[in-house]
Amino acid sequence: MQLSFSAEDEQFREEVAGWLQRNLTGEFEQLKFRGGPGDEHMFPQERKAWEQKLAEGGWTCVGWPRAYGGRGCSIEQQVIFFEEYARAGAPGRVGHIGEGLAGPTIIAFGSQAQKEKYLPGIVAGTELWCQGYSEPGAGSDLANVRTRARFDATRNQWLITGQKVWTSLAHESDYCFIIARTDPDSAAHQGLGFFLVKMDQPGIEIRPIQQITGTSEFNEVFFDDAECGADDIVGAPGEGWKVAMGLLGFERGVSTLGQQMLFQNELDEIVNIARDNGAARDPVIRQRIADAHIGLKIMRYNSLRMLSGSEDGSLQQEALIYKLYWASWHRDLGELAMDVLGMQSEILEAPPYELSRLQSMYLFVRSDTIYGGTNEIQRNIIAERGLGMPREPKVQIKVQDSQ
Template identity: 60%
Template sequence: MQHDESPEDRAFRAEVRDWLETNLSGAFAHARGLGGPGREHEAFEERLAWERHMAAAGWTCLGWPVEHGGRGAGLTHQVIFNEEYALARAPARVGHIGENLLGPTIMAFGTEEQRKRFLPPIVAVEELWCQGYSEPNAGSDLAGVQTRAQLADDGTEWRITGQKVWTSLARESDWCFVVCRTEPGSSRHRGLSYLLVPMRQDGVEIRPIVQPTGTSEFNEVFFDGARTDASNIVGEPGQGWKIAMATLGFERGVATLGQQVGFRRELDGVIELARRTGAIEDPLLRDRLTRAWMGLEIMRLNATRTMAGIAAGAPGPESSISKLVWGTWHRELGELAMDVLGAAGLVARGEPYDLDEWQRLFLFSRADTIYAGSNEIQRNIIAERVLGLPREPRP
């Protein structure tokens, strides 16, 4: 976006770049490049310390209104920050679920008491959040959730029973926003509610899921009579579907442009690998590399267009286009990296299971078209809610 920037924007970019360069040194010098998809196990405590250092300097929750602890930064400045953060190879964020998903949701749908209670600890990175959406028999089909919550007879608390799966960073989180069924006998989108549930209590069990990368950033979470205060419901009972969809829209917001800087770095690395191995001389691989470059350019243009919807308020179903595009592109980049490596990509670089960055990219990116809404679900959303096509027959 630099070609469209005003003098004020360029000054802000220089401020961000200078701050990152100055602070990613000394105690935090080794933190560059740590974490990220497939590598969330890396130096978590150091990354948490870094993010709290950012918070103390006012660099978390930039786009939040000033009255909620943010800077009230406009869309362009948010994009600039995310781009410069990625270009500096700053460590992967640990509070992004609270900052980018739960925080905007509470600002849009929560009570004033909820804003006062939950927003300041997100800004300060004092409380971390995870997302309780998918279940074993309701992955991308969120309307099929069976986790249930019942209000106690005295009306003071909710009691939650059920199972969630693929819960990112559950072991590190203090709280979880949980979509659950609060109306007995209801089905599909009706009777769902959006609860805020403390993770560190009896009645919550977390079981890590070992992934093909050998790491375990995804988890199963079991709720067995877990409790949360009656006031920790966002919106009214039965509004859970509407609020959950808004949260997913926020998830596909400004941070995706910073994500694409990381994609650019990965693509440049694959191109350099192809030059080094001679694979770039293969016309088919060279064509795929060219198409990957074109795909990334298209992705960026689409993401910039999508930002206009975000600037106007909660994003609509058009944000599904962004998820469908980047998930598919990134998975194909992992496949391309393995084809560039050739037979060498089949061998781990060390014992017992030491993967290089391209093997890890290939394995983890298989999940990109599944988590945060599978490609099949995204296509249905685009067809039905954007294009207005008839709904698929329901059983």
């Protein structure tokens, strides 16, 4: 065990910090500390420009192999990158779904042609991605997907019909990866395909969903014979579930470190307010601040320990516990933030419904314990897959015609 960074790594840290200091200026100054949880809808164009700025410096996809345009950073260097990125207050990554999910999935499961077609746009920060998993009838029961993909041989295209929901940043995205049913007679995990779909086409309609924050970063996406090239299915028809689940492993990898750094910034802000407004004199608040600090350190150490033993920067078994822990921790942090603000927590920044960063966070954390698998689903997974306890009774259902 060696809990420190090498001299070489520290030099890398200086390199990251220096680059951010020189480049997070001018037109990008306004993006500092923006675009985080609850603020993701802000400055999409400017943040896309920032992605391209990062790309110029070679700071997108830092953990990807060099062969695919990445920087090939070690785990330690990725840790350092995320630390410095957060410390500089650099904005939430509008390209994170491409870099963190679509890209690694294509690298792991995609064809050579798909790698050549899609990876460069992600690395360059010019092409943004969104994720089409959930549907109105497929939330916790994700395998109940009813969106259909049927192959039209004359056009050599997959034609996709159905509806996805809770699609983050769909209106800003160039591509969406979706799971859809390739075998209409199949049920549950069988008969699904994993598709890479261009968003700008007549068969796709995007409707924003207004959230309790008053803003809309989630969308409903309607597919009506939307086209997807014959070469844009990842894996074979019927293998969609395998690919989709492989992707979840990436979701819980090194990107968790960047998320923890955002959390650290939020906790710092709460502590500063508590010092200023006297809430820090309240012994109950003091205890909760200490608890929040401890919880964050636990997450951080846990991630670092698991990543140290991982070859490819992905978390497998450990991912089972992580979502439940961070989502619950973050929801508690939101409550702490409001209690620290006290009676001022109610007052908005400005009409008509402009929230402060912490208010926005407080409302946003309500979705943390829901998206990507609810706390209840996570507990079932921990108990059933982690501990090997008997499974919840499942009712067998037949997928109905969605027409």
